[in-house]
Amino acid sequence: xxxxxxxxxxxxxxxxxxxxxxxxxxxxxxxxxxxxxxxxxxxxxxxxxxxxxxxxxxxxxxxxxxxxxxxxxxxxxxxxxxxxxxxxxxxxxxxxxxxxxxxxxxxxxxxxxxxxxxxxxxxxxxxxxxxxxxxxxxxxxxxxxxxxxxxxxxxxxxxxxxxxxxxxxxxxxxxxxxxxxxxxxxxxxxxxxxxxxxxxxxxxxxxxxxxxxxxxxxxxxxxxxxxxxxxxxxxxxxxxxxxxxxxxxxxxxxxxxxxx
Ligand SMILES: Nc1ncnc2c1ncn2[C@@H]1O[C@H](COP(=O)(O)OP(=O)(O)OP(=O)(O)O)[C@@H](O)[C@H]1O
Numbered sequence: 380x381x382x383x384x385x386x387x388x389x390x391x392x393x394x395x396x397x398x399x400x401x402x403x404x405x406x407x408x409x410x411x412x413x414x415x416x417x418x419x420x421x422x423x424x425x426x427x428x429x430x431x432x433x434x435x436x437x438x439x440x441x442x443x444x445x446x447x448x449x450x451x452x453x454x455x456x457x458x459x460x461x462x463x464x465x466x467x468x469x470x471x472x473x474x475x476x477x478x479x480x481x482x483x484x485x486x487x488x489x490x491x492x493x494x495x496x497x498x499x500x501x502x503x504x505x506x507x508x509x510x511x512x513x514x515x516x517x518x519x520x521x522x523x524x525x526x527x528x529x530x531x532x533x534x535x536x537x538x539x540x541x542x543x544x545x546x547x548x549x550x551x552x553x554x555x556x557x558x559x560x561x562x563x564x565x566x567x568x569x570x571x572x573x574x575x576x577x578x579x580x581x582x583x584x585x586x587x588x589x590x591x592x593x594x595x596x597x598x599x600x601x602x603x604x605x606x607x608x609x610x611x612x613x614x615x616x617x618x619x620x621x622x623x624x625x626x627x628x629x630x631x632x633x634x635x636x637x638x639x
Contacts (some may be wrong), residue, residue: 381446381447382444382447383408383410383411383568384409384410384411384413384444384446384532384533385408385409385432385441385443385444385445385533385565385567386408386442386443386444387405387406387407387408387432387441387443387444388406388441388442388444388445389404389405389406389439389440389441389442390402390404390405390428390431390438390440390441390442390443391403391404391405391439391440391441391590392424392427392428392431392436392438392440392571393439393487394427399589399590400439400440400590401424401427401590401591402424402428402431402438402589402590402591402592403425403440403590403592404440404441404592405428405441405591405592405593406441406593407584407593407596409565409567410565411532411563411565412560412563412565413565413566413567413581413582414559414560414565414566414568414579414580414581414582414586415565415566415567415582415583416555416568416569416570416575416576416579416580416582416583416584417567417568417569417570417583417584417586418431418570418571418573418576418583418584418585418586418620418624419571419585419586419587419591419624420511420571420586420588421571422449422588423586423587423589423591424586424588424590424591425537425540425569425570425571425586426537426569426592427586427591428565428569428586428591429459429535429537430627431443431450432450432535432567433450433453433459433535433621434450434451434453434454434532435453435459438612445457446508447534454531455531456531456532456533457531457532457533457534457535458526458529458531458533458534458535458635459535459536459537460519460522460523460526460534460535460536460537460539461506461538461539462537462538462541462542463542463609464515464518464519464521464522464541465522466510466518466521466522466525467510468509468510468511470491470503470509470510471506471507471508471509472497472502472506472507472508472510472513472517472521472524473493473497473506473507475501475510475521475522475523475525475625476493476496476497476521476523476524476528477489477493477525477528478492478528478554479525479529480492480493480528489528493524493528494506495609496524496525496527496528497521497524499518499527499558500520500521500523500524500527500538500554500558501518501554502521502524504515505517505521513615514547515543515547515570516543516544516547516548516550516551517540519540519551520541520551523551523555523558527558527562527564530622531564532564532565532568533564533565533566534555534559534565534566534567535567535568536563536566536568536569536570536572537569538556538569538570539551539590540552540575541570541572541626543631545592549578549608550577550637552574552575552578552579553578553605553606553607555579556579556580556604556605556606557605558576559606560604563569566579566580568580572622573617573620573621574608574617576620577599577602577606577613577616577620578606578608578613580599581598581599581602582596582597582598583595583596583597583599583620583623584596584597585597585620585623585624591633595623597606597620599616599618600612600615600616600617602616
């Protein structure tokens with residue numbers, strides 16, 4: 380068996396002019412195809428961790444390997460989605476989604492594939508619309524299509540839906556998970572939203588703050604890919620996650636929720 384997709388060992392980070400390290404001694408593995416949420420309170424270092432994993436920031440201690448190779452900078456093998464969709468406002472949805480293939484000189488051959496991706500994210504009818512005329516949720520859908528057009532192995536998400544209303548956020552959380560599973564893309568998500576973690580992930584790494592460390596590695600029991608927050612099994616995993624975060628005093632028992 381080869382190395383895991385992602386291997387993190389003894390990872391630490393200290394910002395310049397910052398007296399204390401933000402992250403200390405972080406280690407975990409992620410296998411290809413997993414969906415992993417890093418969960419913790421605001422300020423515990425989640426974004427810093429994701430920036431390190433994406434090669435946007437260099438660690439001051441430890442090592443990150445993807446396919447056994449040290450991460451030294453950004454790569455076409457992974458893409459990051461942020462809270463803001465970061466689209467070019469003067470372009471249409473299609474033009475934004477097609478940016479990667481265009482820069483790689485792969486348009487027009489890949490135009491159909493980009494069209495298919497817009498359909499996958501339910502934006503086909505808006506392909507020719509200027510993105511300024513789209514809602515926040517629709518803009519994130521376009522950003523998702525742009526990310527998928529890069530054919531990444533890993534999709535890294537930094538609280539990508541936190542600026543959206545609850546209804547839109549829920550829909551995107553469930554859809555992004557289903558799309559990633561369908562395309563075989565590994566999901567790495569950092570969030571302080573427990574619901575987002577149980578809706579999108581198979582497993583949660585629970586972080587402590589000051590310094591940021593992993594307190595627990597919690598594998599969820601198998602849940603359906605298209606899951607609802609009200610499903611009893613999802614509620615059960617949510618309660619386990621809350622207990623792991625120290626938000627409740629007792630871990631739940633299966634009998635606490637019906638139909639498990
Ligand atoms: N560029 C920087 N320079 C110095 N300190 C920083 C920098 N970026 C973040 N920090 C500090 O590092 C700590 C962790 O920040 P980080 O954004 O990684 O946490 P987070 O868990 O993602 O928070 P949030 O959920 O609020 O986004 C905070 O104390 C923050 O002030």
